[in-house]
Amino acid sequence: MFSEVSKSFELLDKKIQKWIWQQGWTNLHDIQEQAIEPILKRNTDIVISSATASGKTEAAFLPIASYLIQNPSNCYQVLYISPLKALINDQARRIEELCEPFGIQITAWHGDISASKKRNSIKKPSGILLITPESIESLFINHGSALDNAFSRLCYIVIDEFHSFIGTERGCHLQSLIHRLDNIKNEKNIPRIALSATLGDIDSIRSYLRPGCGYPYKPIKSSTLVSDIKLQVKGYLESAPDIEHPLPTVAETIGNHLFKVLRGSSNLVFANSRQNTEYYADMLTQRCAKEGVPNEFFPHHGNLSKELRLEVEQRLLKGDFPTTAICTMTLELGIDIGSVNSIAQIGSPFSVSSMRQRLGRSGRRDKASILRIYISETELDAKSNLIDKFRPELIQAIAMVNLLLKKEYEPPDANQYHFSTLVQQVLSLITQKGGFHADQGWDLLCRDGAFRKVTKKLFADLLRSLGKSNIINQDHDGSIVLGEAGERIVNHYSFYSAFITPEEYRLEVQGRVIGSLPIDSPLTEGSFVIFAGKRWEVLSVSDELKLIRLRQAAGGKVPKFSGQGMMIHDFIRQEMKKVYQNDDIPAYLDETAVKLLIEARSSFKQLKLDSNSILESGASLYIFPWKGDKVINSLTLMLRSLGLRVQNNGFFVEIEKCTTNELRTLLNEWTNNDPPDAINLAQTVKNKLNCKYDHLLSESLLNLDFASKYLSIDDSWAFIQELQISI
Numbered sequence: 001m002f003s004e005v006s007k008s009f010e011l012l013d014k015k016i017q018k019w020i021w022q023q024g025w026t027n028l029h030d031i032q033e034q035a036i037e038p039i040l041k042r043n044t045d046i047v048i049s050s051a052t053a054s055g056k057t058e059a060a061f062l063p064i065a066s067y068l069i070q071n072p073s074n075c076y077q078v079l080y081i082s083p084l085k086a087l088i089n090d091q092a093r094r095i096e097e098l099c100e101p102f103g104i105q106i107t108a109w110h111g112d113i114s115a116s117k118k119r120n121s122i123k124k125p126s127g128i129l130l131i132t133p134e135s136i137e138s139l140f141i142n143h144g145s146a147l148d149n150a151f152s153r154l155c156y157i158v159i160d161e162f163h164s165f166i167g168t169e170r171g172c173h174l175q176s177l178i179h180r181l182d183n184i185k186n187e188k189n190i191p192r193i194a195l196s197a198t199l200g201d202i203d204s205i206r207s208y209l210r211p212g213c214g215y216p217y218k219p220i221k222s223s224t225l226v227s228d229i230k231l232q233v234k235g236y237l238e239s240a241p242d243i244e245h246p247l248p249t250v251a252e253t254i255g256n257h258l259f260k261v262l263r264g265s266s267n268l269v270f271a272n273s274r275q276n277t278e279y280y281a282d283m284l285t286q287r288c289a290k291e292g293v294p295n296e297f298f299p300h301h302g303n304l305s306k307e308l309r310l311e312v313e314q315r316l317l318k319g320d321f322p323t324t325a326i327c328t329m330t331l332e333l334g335i336d337i338g339s340v341n342s343i344a345q346i347g348s349p350f351s352v353s354s355m356r357q358r359l360g361r362s363g364r365r366d367k368a369s370i371l372r373i374y375i376s377e378t379e380l381d382a383k384s385n386l387i388d389k390f391r392p393e394l395i396q397a398i399a400m401v402n403l404l405l406k407k408e409y410e411p412p413d414a415n416q417y418h419f420s421t422l423v424q425q426v427l428s429l430i431t432q433k434g435g436f437h438a439d440q441g442w443d444l445l446c447r448d449g450a451f452r453k454v455t456k457k458l459f460a461d462l463l464r465s466l467g468k469s470n471i472i473n474q475d476h477d478g479s480i481v482l483g484e485a486g487e488r489i490v491n492h493y494s495f496y497s498a499f500i501t502p503e504e505y506r507l508e509v510q511g512r513v514i515g516s517l518p519i520d521s522p523l524t525e526g527s528f529v530i531f532a533g534k535r536w537e538v539l540s541v542s543d544e545l546k547l548i549r550l551r552q553a554a555g556g557k558v559p560k561f562s563g564q565g566m567m568i569h570d571f572i573r574q575e576m577k578k579v580y581q582n583d584d585i586p587a588y589l590d591e592t593a594v595k596l597l598i599e600a601r602s603s604f605k606q607l608k609l610d611s612n613s614i615l616e617s618g619a620s621l622y623i624f625p626w627k628g629d630k631v632i633n634s635l636t637l638m639l640r641s642l643g644l645r646v647q648n649n650g651f652f653v654e655i656e657k658c659t660t661n662e663l664r665t666l667l668n669e670w671t672n673n674d675p676p677d678a679i680n681l682a683q684t685v686k687n688k689l690n691c692k693y694d695h696l697l698s699e700s701l702l703n704l705d706f707a708s709k710y711l712s713i714d715d716s717w718a719f720i721q722e723l724q725i726s727i
Contacts, residue, residue, distance in 0.1 A: 211452055417458075429444065
């Protein structure tokens with residue numbers, strides 16, 4: 001029996017109440033108390049923001065299961081959307097425990113589910129469908145005629161790890177797919193429930209959950225689950241190599257510390273890239289072999305086979321053996337791996353949201369969350385460049401920790417057009433319906449859908465671009481249909497995803513596939529490679545089969561993987577400036593990190609950057625706007641348009657062979673005119689093909705898309721005007 005009276009508990013179906021008693025629960029978490037009534041009423045969108053393992057899934061599905069028990073139907077009633085197949089498999093098990101006793105059908109649908117199971121499910125749809133955005137796309141393409149029946153009584157749409165979709169191509173793709181489902185049902189009032197551990201201002205998320213708003217919205221945030229955080233930032237200095245007296249590299253020193261403090265417990269080490277993941281996994285595996293102890297260190301990243309990733313996840317979940325996963329963001333999201341002892345972060349993470357998500361993987365069950373951050377900086381000498389003197393990696397890490405402790409996270413970017421994703425949705429809609437008239441397509445996808453920044457004129461320009469490449473054609477009645485090239489795109493297995501999926505080689509050992517490598521990272525016969533935390537020799541490479549056969553070996557090197565980091569937001573750079581200006585020494589810094597911080601602050605004050613945004617040193621000028629990557633990118637292009645030689649150095653801009661007086665003269669003349677045109681600036685960038693279907697866009701659309709994603713003209717022009725006054 002509950003230890004206290006719960007009005008929300010009384011609203012649940014008696015069968016759900018009994019199930020809760022059987023679990024031995026003595027109370028509901030605060031987010032569960034808050035979520036039950038509005039979810040049962042089905043008259044509002046809901047965002048549930050709370051720490052990992054705080055009961056978000058139950059907050060959503062206790063009332064959902066209660067509703068389904070009382071309102072059974074022979075169709076899919078709940079659409080649960082996840083960014084990861086592994087998370088779907090994990091959540092399917094959890095939701096089945098709740099729903100199976102009551103006859104509520106649970107169906108997982110993604111690329112690893114057999115075609116026969118999918119066919120049977122679409123013939124007899126029922127209960128809860130757990131699916132990825134890409135598999136929703138496949139439903140439209142392959143089962144379009146069956147969707148009217150399958151979703152005719154859809155009651156709820158649940159989006160897990162919602163933060164991972166916000167502001168991305170994939171998130172825009174998902175918005176469009178959900179809107180098209182609404183259109184199929186001709187029902188705009190299906191409640192949307194978003195779950196996340198890392199949302200900053202959850203009121204601002206409303207427009208991402210349902211573009212256009214106009215529907216009731218209720219944010220729910222936990223106020224009771226606040227765990228302690230134990231932090232340490234360890235600094236390291238990378239010295240120039242000394243052939244006569246070789247010293248361990250920083251990477252080796254970090255590896256030694258990881259071995260010392262993590263061995264014997266379960267942990268996650270986020271290495272920021274797949275190369276680093278394989279490098280540290282191999283280093284620590286070799287260290288275990290050298291010490292004659294069982295290996296506890298295993299890699300986990302997207303290029304490993306599903307079986308190898310699952311083995312690591314199961315080791316962590318069962319907890320029978322100490323296990324440390326060296327990973328990328330694959331273990332950042334909510335896959336159930338139990339509670340790990342600590343989190344290690346090699347290098348500064350890409351975002352505060354990411355840091356919060358990673359930290360949430362430890363510290364459950366009233367234990368403190370433990371985070372160790374390892375930062376490497378270059379030892380200074382007479383030839384050191386300016387950027388090294390500012391210790392930017394360390395300062396960025398400190399700034400991110402400060403923002404994390406203040407619970408401030410990156411706001412979503414609402415400025416983008418996402419033309420590449422719109423191309424995909426145009427082709428998908430044509431395939432689903434057999435064709436559409438241009439005004440109907442714009443109404444569905446743009447006016448009322450996810451691409452609201454796209455005007456009728458821009459949509460017409462996009463259709464003309466696709467027509468020139470025979471991607472689409474216009475029929476005699478004016479309807480838009482697939483062209484020959486468009487049919488080839490839609491019929492390719494890679495079409496379902498809105499993001500680039502590079503062609504890859506499969507890696508095989510004695511008939512067992514252990515993972516894949518991008519085709520742009522080729523291996524040759526007789527070469528050696530580190531993969532899956534082990535060392536291999538390449539036996540054969542088949543370009544025709546896209547297959548590389550391996551056998552275990554003593555040597556190897558880490559292969560190259562594709563991928564890039566995220567853009568840094570304004571508020572991180574502004575917090576970095578505060579770190580330079582302050583005198584306090586964070587208690588979580590080790591001795592080396594403290595020395596590096598003092599060095600960085602000394603350089604900052606010596607160069608008088610507290611009151612100046614510009615520095616003349618040698619033959620160059622350095623400009624410090626203390627803004628994010630969008631402003632830095634814009635300033636770089638703006639100043640280049642004046643004929644200056646400009647380098648983008650991350651958090652500052654360098655103008656080569658220029659004096660303050662020369663820049664003042666240029667700015668005095670320039671700032672009397674109107675701000676530069678973003679499209680003209682984008683036009684000067686050579687390689688703008690960053691998204692999947694960018695190559696199908698006209699130059700004008702490509703420039704507009706690039707400008708919206710990577711430039712911030714207004715903020716940059718305001719800074720230029722301030723700079724002109726100050727010098």
